[in-house]
Amino acid sequence: xGIDPNLYELQGIEYLMLQLNVWFAVFTLxxxxxxxxxxxxxxxxxxxxxxxxxxxxxxxxxxxxADIRRxxxxxxxxxxxxxxxxxxxxxxxxxxxxKIYENVEDHGWAYTLLSLPLLLLLHDTYFYFAHRSxxxxxxxxxxxxxxHLSRTPTPWAAYSFGPGEAxxxxxxxPFMLWAIPIHGSVLFTFVAIQIFRNAQxxxxxxxxxxxxxxxxxxxxxxxxxxxxxxQKVKGNYGLYFTWWDRILGTxxxxxxxxxxxxxNQNRQEAADGAxxxxxxxx
Numbered sequence: 001x002g003i004d005p006n007l008y009e010l011q012g013i014e015y016l017m018l019q020l021n022v023w024f025a026v027f028t029l030x031x032x033x034x035x036x037x038x039x040x041x042x043x044x045x046x047x048x049x050x051x052x053x054x055x056x057x058x059x060x061x062x063x064x065x066a067d068i069r070r071x072x073x074x075x076x077x078x079x080x081x082x083x084x085x086x087x088x089x090x091x092x093x094x095x096x097x098x099k100i101y102e103n104v105e106d107h108g109w110a111y112t113l114l115s116l117p118l119l120l121l122l123h124d125t126y127f128y129f130a131h132r133s134x135x136x137x138x139x140x141x142x143x144x145x146x147x148h149l150s151r152t153p154t155p156w157a158a159y160s161f162g163p164g165e166a167x168x169x170x171x172x173x174p175f176m177l178w179a180i181p182i183h184g185s186v187l188f189t190f191v192a193i194q195i196f197r198n199a200q201x202x203x204x205x206x207x208x209x210x211x212x213x214x215x216x217x218x219x220x221x222x223x224x225x226x227x228x229x230x231q232k233v234k235g236n237y238g239l240y241f242t243w244w245d246r247i248l249g250t251x252x253x254x255x256x257x258x259x260x261x262x263x264n265q266n267r268q269e270a271a272d273g274a275x276x277x278x279x280x281x282x
Contacts, residue, residue: 019087026090027083033192034075034159037199041155045205053205058227058262063152063204074146075159081166089174098177102184112183119176119190120240126172128244131237134165143168153202153230158195197240201226210263213256219243224259228252 045053092098104112134144146162161169173191176182200207201223208222209215221238229236235252238245245251 022087022090023083025083026086027080030079030082031076033195034079034199037195038075038155038158041196041199041203045155045203045207053207055265056206056262058204058206058224059152059231061152063150063154067150067152068154068156071150071154071156071160074161075156077163078159078161078166078169081163082170085167085170085174089177092174093177098174099179099181100177100184100187101181104183107181107183112186115180115182116186116189118180119182119186120193122176123172123190123194124238124240125244126175127169127239128237130168131239132250134168135234135237148230148233150202151230153204153227155199155203157202158198201239202230206259206262208259208263210260212263213259218256222259224262225255228255228258 089098093100101107131144134140143162143164147157147160147165150157150160159166173187177187201221203223204227206223206227209217212218212220212222219241221236221240221242225236225238225242229252232252235250236245236255237250242251
């Protein structure tokens with residue numbers, strides 16, 4: 001994109017200030033995305049729809065204020081690391097090493113539009129194998145333990161990673177920019193979908209339709225799918241889709257039954273209440 005490579009000919013303190021400005025800009029943008037996604041998800045599910053959400057709550061345990069403070073702290077650490085990685089990404093962009101473009105005509109509308117679902121498919125694959133690898137006993141402590149301190153996750157856990165995991169998660173975008181050309185608006189949309197899906201997946205509320213797992217939509221993960229992963233600290237490694245877990249046998253047993261139990265418990269209570277309130281014919 002429009003980055004002047006001559007800026008990188010600055011020396012000394014001017015060069016350092018340039019890099020600091022780049023880091024701060026990306027840190028601010030990523031932090032704002034995180035705060036917006038977590039705040040919107042929390043407000044919708046825990047304030048505006050709180051009564052309904054309580055009937056769809058996955059765990060009986062509630063996250064403590066200390067849990068949420070920890071999740072926010074490590075999420076801000078993650079966005080600071082994302083900013084650090086972005087310094088190198090923007091340098092590579094300015095020198096033409098990464099394939100990001102501004103004019104749709106460069107690759108056509110069809111490719112530009114299809115590149116978004118392609119990114120989501122590739123990201124889900126990357127996430128599954130990276131996530132599963134981080135559960136290896138020799139890697140878990142160094143990469144993924146921080147995230148699993150959230151046994152009852154909240155939307156604020158979306159970016160609650162240790163430094164190692166933050167670097168692993170940040171590597172996907174520069175790798176894709178190196179591998180395939182991506183339009184700037186597609187990249188922006190992809191990042192927005194990713195953080196909102198992450199916040200929703202950690203919300204602890206099963207907001208999907210009660211027939212979700214018994215329909216073709218079952219190829220997409222639900223909140224229950226990822227919440228079970230936090231409870232069991234294994235299995236259900238997918239982010240957007242369920243197919244890698246099913247192909248490779250890592251979907252947790254009883255996932256669909258647990259989903260049905262959560263979404264149908266209030267429906268059954270409502271039906272019982274309605275039946276109990278009917279006038280007797282005797």
